[in-house]
Amino acid sequence: MTLRLLLLSAVLLPWLTGCVNATVDQMVFNSPTAGIGDASVVILGRRHASDYETEPGFIRCVGGHIEARDPSIRVIDELEFLNALYPWFEPRTAPLRPTDLEKLFEHRDVAEKFAALQTRYMIWIDGSTVRGDSAGSMTCGIGPGGAGCFGFGTWSDDASYEATIWDFTQRAEVGRISATASGQSYMPAVVLPIPIIAPVQGTACDSVGDQLLEFLSHTP
Amino acid sequence: MSGSMTTAPERGHWLAALALVCLLAGCGTKQVVVESEFPDPVMNPLPLTLGIWYDDDFANHEFFDEASGRAESSWLVNTGQAQVELWHTLLRGMFRDVVFMNGKPGPGQMNPLVDAVLLPTVDELQYAIPAHTNVKVYEIWMRYRFQLVTLGGEPIAEWTMPAYGKTPTAFMQSDEGAVRLAAIVALRDAGAHFATTFTRVPQVEAWLNSLPRAGGQTQVTP
Structure with a gap:
């Protein structure tokens, strides 16, 4: 009987998740006229704010989401890109506007690196998930x-992210996407705590990833 | 009977002892040894041969912060190895040649022939963890002091430079792991700050302009 209960719990527990509400806004200034072909995309986190930091895990999640759904799009890993162009994309030195790229490309070595990476779009993501x-x-x-717990806990998580798309060929901002998500998680405990977690950050990642995918996969 | 067999009360004693050890461990010194590899800088090297001298305090740099209360932990952050790794990699990419000095430059000290010698030191290091600030980021702040001197030890330039790094809290990440990551970000920031401002330090700029071969070819800043 106990074994059956444990097996049932093991099957059901992963399916227990809290509810999440997500909102996505997209504002595209300049729709692409074709898919990106052989070019690559880099997704970077903005890390200028003093009280929060865009999570590296979220950047990896969005990149993975895009690559998993459209393997023809090559997403350059964030750390690989930062290392390849060190020290020009550190929080202190990263360009804040597309026009700043012109100044950066005055460095021959930097321009050559960009050419080798075949980067067409640079996507900056700014935001965080807070409890x-x-x-x-x-x-x-x-x-x-033995040991055990008793009680009940609940908390809310809020995610807010904004993605800005820069086009290298035009040296211009071509799109902006914002996504917010919020959800309530619960943890009842009668001997064993049962976490019912709302996948807030994951939902925000899927929302941003889907919108970016729509933009990048666009064909006329 | 086998020695591994215990009765329920004995097991309780063991568990209580284990819990006590865990509690005591939580209040001990948290030690962080910062180790990392750093990328080569992407820049046109200055046409200079630079000498480097790291004193022992720099090469073995560590920061100790004693706990102010019984509920807090002391911190020991060792950045020496990472400092040497960063500056070695960065300077090799910034200058045509980089040479390690045999001794601190000064009158009578035999050293290889170089254009100037850089002596970096860490003046100050501060850290903040979420328990201190209620902000969900771990932060490291450093202030460097650089001296650029001749082989004879005469000063060419002296300036200070801040560096800052932070990392967000993450699931299943320890305080030590987060402080280590923040320190690596701070070291990368130090390298970026130095690489992009070195030729703009007024005394350095004046010195570069005084070199006959510099001739305006030494600009590396954007």
Whole structure:
């Protein structure tokens, strides 16, 4: 009986997730006239704010989402790109406007690196996922007979990200996408805590990734 | 009976002892040894032969912060190895030739012939963790002091330079791991700051202009 309960829990637990609300806004200034062909895309996190930082994991998630759904699009890994062009894309030195790229390309070595990478679009993502209100309490104990928890906890997560697309050939911003997501997670505990997590960041990643994919895969 | 067999009360003692050890471990010194490889800078090297001298304090640089209360941990952050790795890689990419000095430049000190010698030092290092600031980022701040001197030890230029690195909190990441990452970001920032501002330091700029072969070919900044 106990074994059956454990097996049932093991099957059902991964499916227990909280609800997430997501909103996506897209504002494209300059739609591409064709797919990106052999060119590559780089997705970078903005890290200028003092009180938060765009998570490297989120950048990897968006890149992975695009590559998984359209293998013809080559997404350059963020760290690989930053290392290949060190020190010009560190938070202190990264270009803030597309027009700053002109100044950067005055360095012959930098221009050559860009040409080798065949980068067509640079996508800057700025934002983070933050923990909001939390409530409830949980007590855990350990004794000679075993250990366990009792109580209930709940918290909310809010994600807000904005992606800005720069076109290298035009040296211009060609699109902007913003996505917000929020969700409530729960953790009831009767001996064993059962986390029911709302995949807020994952939903924001899928939302941004889908919109970018639509932009990058565009064909006339 | 086998020695591995224990009764319930004995098991309870062991568990209590284990819990106590875990609690005590949480209040000990948190040690971070920063190790990383750094990328070669993408820039046109200055046509100079630069000498480097790292003193022991720099090459073995470490920062110790003693806990102010029983609930807090002391921190020991060792950046020496990463400092040497960063500056070695960066300077090799910034200058035509880089030579390590046999001793600190000064009158009577025998050293290879170079245009100037750079002596970096870490003046100050500060850190902040979410427990201190209630902000979900780990931060490292450093202030460097650079001296550029002749082989005889005469000063050419002296200036300070800040560097800053931060990393967000992440699931299953320890405080030590996050501080290590923040330190690596700060070191990369130091390299980026130095590489893009070196020729704009007024005393360095004046010195470069005084070199007959510089002739305006030494600009590396955007």
